[in-house]
Amino acid sequence: MSLLIKSARIVNANKEEKKTQDILIEKGKITKIAASIKKDGAKTFDAKGLIVTPGLIDIHVHFRTPGQEYKETIETGARAAVKGGFTTVMCMPNTQPVIDNAAIVESIIDEAKAVGICNVIPIAAISRGQKDEELVDMYEIKKAGALALSDDGKSVVNSQLMRMAIQYADQAGMVLLQHCEDPLVSAGGAMNEGENSTRLGIKGDPGISESIIVGRDIELVNYLGGHVHFCHMSTKRSIELIRMAKAQGINVTAEACPHHFTLTDDAVQSFDTSTKVNPPLRTGEDVEAVKEGIKDGTIDCIVTDHAPHSAEDKEVDFQHAPFGMIGLETSVGLTMTELVHKGVISLSQMVDKMSTAQAKIVGLENKGQIKEGFDGDITVIDPDQEWEVTETDTVSKSKNTPFFGYNLKGRVKATIFAGKMVFEDV
């Protein structure tokens, strides 16, 4: 079965084409890119007027399998992913039980293959049970198919364990994704510490809980070598530290989420629990710093931290509500609206941060580019279509997002995974 995309304006991370081209995908691979391709018997998709990018990648989502399937399953998560334009997602291991061994990794990969609409790769924990005590069996886990490790939801707090993890992971060829939060400093804070938390009377989590861990891990990598990737950077100071580290050649990378470049902690004033997220929404100054970091490359990628929670879980008071918001279906819209259309980054930079750079960071081969020989994972976007985010259109099993009612510009029109049309906006 082959698929022929006609009149595609291809945007790769290194080049935004001016002229349209045709793309032929056969047996799941991109076999030919040319001004005009004819192929008998191929299914065709007309991309006239649309931009065509490498399949988007999100190395930070939560699909809640195993254990909390009432919030999201591999299947519902995968449907939200492809609707959002993603062909590869990596799901975090803070499940019940924690994904910390080869058997669970294999079972998730099998389940995702059965769903078959996108590539779902589990991330395993760094420490067994995410208990911050012992390292997981990294070689076994890698053999089972995971590429990266994270104790996401919390930090590896024990500095000695983190030291060992960096050395061991470097040798085993695994990437460490660090959720940066010193829990003794965040100490139960439910929102950003500052003027708003003072006025609302909600316990605050100061930005330093994040930058303390960022600073520590930069020091560890500087000393040991290896690589640490920083999850969901939210503060100006963290980004400054990463900028300095990169300038000194220290091998760290970083990601940011759309909500952290779109919303400030003013959004919490309504006590709407869908605005409760970890790290918390910060100040306007932090939002500007995140944008600047994305623009100048300090932030390598844009991820969603898609964190589904059921209405019942979120319909409690702010202090007791769980952290997290869904994000897969709004990521392209928010990134285009807030960054591309406002001139912060180009379309090529968007493709880099939402696909190419992520493939490189976790070592996904043959993904992240539209190139002959690469996987036939493609996302088709109408950059100018305006649309409203609504609950009824949301396919994720959970509906916890503060963005309902937002008008966005830029919409995913089709998602192609291994040459198969897995989503089409009709």
Next chain:
Amino acid sequence: MSKWTHRHLVDLHDLSREDIEMIFESANSFREVNTRDVKKVPTLRGKSVICLFFEPSTRTRVSFELAAKRLSADTINISGSSSSLTKGETILDTAKNLEAMNVDLLIVRHPVAGIPRVLADNCKAGIINGGDGMRAHPSQALLDMYTIQERFGKIDGLHVGIVGDILHSRVARSNIVGLLKMGAKVSVCGPATLMPPGIESYGVDVVESVDDLIKEVDVLMLLRLQKERQKQKYLASVNEYSTVWGVNEKRLEAAKKEILIMHPGPTNRGVELSGDVADGGHSVILNQVTNGIAIRMAILYLLSTVRDEGLVSTQ
């Protein structure tokens, strides 16, 4: 005179200076009732008022309950432990259950900030915030301001100092909002570890030394210090707190002659203030308690007037 329009009392932010003056005027008339032999008027006959308290509180609850009873309302107390309203039940369920009970006014105290606001947004009954987390305690601030007004005949132009654990204090936050609205100057003072970030944004001064503050102010409000702050590492010790921030007769020598000493209670004698200051001529701590009932009667009365019209218009 302008007209009372609020269905709920969640936060003093929502009130204008005229609203606050209206509460004071109404309290003036109820204060007279409280000195009668038979302390009862039929103002709220047939109304039901529920005190829904998720935090132990004798003072505020008793004060509200007496206020409601003296207005002839039917009152029910539900405390956190005896009600079904625990963490498992969602806020939306809570609001719906309360609606179904057809209560007129609901006084809510909760350890979590924002609960009364959420209930007010989802509930047909009038919601009175009896204190939510660290956020707001509007009836306390109103009775404090009323006590100041009673003594000085005004609030505008006075300088009020608030001393202690500002970080955890809803009493401080509500007083700051209310006093600034009424034209007072407000300064806060306390350990840096217990000073919330961004407090200056309210428009208050942060004063380092209690002795500097005492010289300047017309009113000194002392906040209750929870002893567990020492274990939580905010303080080196309660003893040191009383040495550095506690108010005693010696310290008061530098104060203005007319200075008022206030405390929302219950006091820790020997910590926030010495016994002789608590019982001394400057202290209005018991007046605050007395005025609390009149102020709460005024709140219940004014809110109930809006409920009635609301019900009529929906029929």
